[in-house]
Amino acid sequence: MKPEDIRQVKNVMGPVTTARGLPNAFYGDPDVHAREQQLVFHENWACIGFGKDVMEAGDAMPVTHLGIPLLIVRDRDDTIRVFQNVCRHRGMILVDKPTKIKGVIACPYHAWCYELNGKLRATPHVGGPGRNVDDHIDRATLGLIEVRSRVWMDIVFVNMAGDAPTFEEHMAPLLERWGDFAGKPVFHGGADSSFTLRVQTNWKLAVENYCESYHLPWVHPGLNSYSRLEDHYHITEPGLYSGQGTLVYDPKLDDTGRAFTNFADLPAKWDRGAEYISLFPNVLLGIHRDHFYAIRLEPISQSETVEHVEIYYTDPEMLGDDYADLRAKNAALWKGIFIEDIGVVEGMQAGRAAPGFDGGKFSPAMDEPTHTFHHWVASQFAGHLEGASISPAT
Amino acid sequence: MSVTDVATTLGDAPQAQSSSRARDAEESPPSAAATGPADLAALDRAILDAHAREAHQDLAHLYQQAGEHAAFRGDVEASGFLFTHAYIFALKAGLRAQAELLHARLAATGREA
Numbered sequence: 001m002k003p004e005d006i007r008q009v010k011n012v013m014g015p016v017t018t019a020r021g022l023p024n025a026f027y028g029d030p031d032v033h034a035r036e037q038q039l040v041f042h043e044n045w046a047c048i049g050f051g052k053d054v055m056e057a058g059d060a061m062p063v064t065h066l067g068i069p070l071l072i073v074r075d076r077d078d079t080i081r082v083f084q085n086v087c088r089h090r091g092m093i094l095v096d097k098p099t100k101i102k103g104v105i106a107c108p109y110h111a112w113c114y115e116l117n118g119k120l121r122a123t124p125h126v127g128g129p130g131r132n133v134d135d136h137i138d139r140a141t142l143g144l145i146e147v148r149s150r151v152w153m154d155i156v157f158v159n160m161a162g163d164a165p166t167f168e169e170h171m172a173p174l175l176e177r178w179g180d181f182a183g184k185p186v187f188h189g190g191a192d193s194s195f196t197l198r199v200q201t202n203w204k205l206a207v208e209n210y211c212e213s214y215h216l217p218w219v220h221p222g223l224n225s226y227s228r229l230e231d232h233y234h235i236t237e238p239g240l241y242s243g244q245g246t247l248v249y250d251p252k253l254d255d256t257g258r259a260f261t262n263f264a265d266l267p268a269k270w271d272r273g274a275e276y277i278s279l280f281p282n283v284l285l286g287i288h289r290d291h292f293y294a295i296r297l298e299p300i301s302q303s304e305t306v307e308h309v310e311i312y313y314t315d316p317e318m319l320g321d322d323y324a325d326l327r328a329k330n331a332a333l334w335k336g337i338f339i340e341d342i343g344v345v346e347g348m349q350a351g352r353a354a355p356g357f358d359g360g361k362f363s364p365a366m367d368e369p370t371h372t373f374h375h376w377v378a379s380q381f382a383g384h385l386e387g388a389s390i391s392p393a394t
Numbered sequence: 395m396s397v398t399d400v401a402t403t404l405g406d407a408p409q410a411q412s413s414s415r416a417r418d419a420e421e422s423p424p425s426a427a428a429t430g431p432a433d434l435a436a437l438d439r440a441i442l443d444a445h446a447r448e449a450h451q452d453l454a455h456l457y458q459q460a461g462e463h464a465a466f467r468g469d470v471e472a473s474g475f476l477f478t479h480a481y482i483f484a485l486k487a488g489l490r491a492q493a494e495l496l497h498a499r500l501a502a503t504g505r506e507a
Contacts (some may be wrong), residue, residue, distance in 0.1 A: 111482050122482060131475075132507075
């Protein structure tokens with residue numbers, strides 16, 4: 001990273017009235033991207049997938065996270081675990097496509113077999129033909145390498161470094177903020193409630209666009225008639241998330257008045273309230289009284305991101321054919337809005353090739369959520385920039 | 395040892411044995427004593443066919459049959475090899491009872507923990 005970039009990172013840490021945004025290198029430099037993978041993703045709790053990807057016991061889903069092959073597995077007791085997707089023998093990839101494991105996870109190379117909980121169960125011919133034991137092979141120490149993971153609202157998080165604060169401690173502010181939804185299950189809407197968007201932009205620009213409402217009247221003019229800018233409020237929780245809320249959520253997906261079932265026992269503020277939060281680093285959340293969605297941002301490179309959108313409902317009845325048309329309309333509504341955002345996040349990515357761009361001047365009134373995110377990213381680099389002295393996140 | 399070596403491990407003979415018949419083997423395993431050389435050739439073909447279909451359940455039963463043949467001949471090494479394969483495919487297919495039985499047989503000869 002160039003000295004001027006380091007100076008710019010330090011500028012991010014100031015108050016929103018004087019701060020500038022992250023420098024261009026954070027959006028286009030592959031070296032910075034690589035450091036970011038370590039400092040921002042590896043060290044923190046990041047999303048790698050969804051419980052619905054392993055819907056039934058024995059389901060195994062391979063994913064690549066930070067270039068690391070991982071395996072999400074649902075055990076017979078419904079526990080979801082994440083392992084490094086590699087055999088302890090010769091480092092062979094164990095599962096290369098979504099698979100229903102009937103019995104054990106068997107390595108395709110020499111058939112070492114692992115239980116769904118990761119324990120090494122069998123080591124065929126390890127002591128010679130027909131001899132499956134060896135004094136030097138201690139199965140108890142050769143189970144799959146488990147990755148620290150947690151599932152919340154069906155979102156699978158991992159902390160690759162393994163030493164971040166506990167998930168509950170880390171998430172406490174959001175768990176409190178959305179305490180009205182605590183313990184209430186969500187049910188994935190199925191194939192019609194799942195889609196992906198491949199976007200030619202750095203993942204951070206997707207976060208930044210999502211967490212602010214400033215752009216709504218310009219990029220989403222269709223919202224102006226029922227969800228005006230002044231109906232929104234900012235949400236900021238330094239170090240964890242930022243976003244926006246609306247006071248006028250009032251879905252009308254059907255002229256006959258049919259609607260999705262609401263979460264049970266919600267206080268009145270959610271009758272017309274909804275919130276949209278960018279949970280750092282890579283999850284975009286939307287919560288409403290009648291549905292919830294989560295978007296996993298998968299950074300492909302410094303300039304390409306895949307958005308995995310998954311929509312959930314409050315009641316298994318909403319998953320049936322009777323509600324298929326409403327689910328389709330709801331998914332189409334959100335997909336349309338997210339597609340409207342593509343032009344600006346790709347435009348901002350292209351704009352960061354302009355050497356004179358200094359990270360951007362924030363609107364103190366409208367860009368506080370964006371600055372909260374920039375500040376968090378910059379703070380992850382604190383102590384890792386040569387010659388830089390960055391204050392901790394506030 | 396490769397799959398194509400199975401016939402050698404089985405012995406010098408094989409006879410026909412369908413995989414559907416093999417599926418019933420867990421409940422009523424065929425008599426090794428009644429199985430002659432022609433059966434073993436067919437058993438070898440059935441094993442190769444099951445490998446091609448990645449039919450783990452069939453493979454568990456077929457390898458167990460092959461192991462029984464070897465055991466009947468008194469070929470402890472071959473039966474250990476073949477029962478190991480049967481055990482692994484039983485594990486993969488989730489055939490718990492068969493896997494436990496095979497594990498016990500292998501453990502009895504010091505071939506499993």
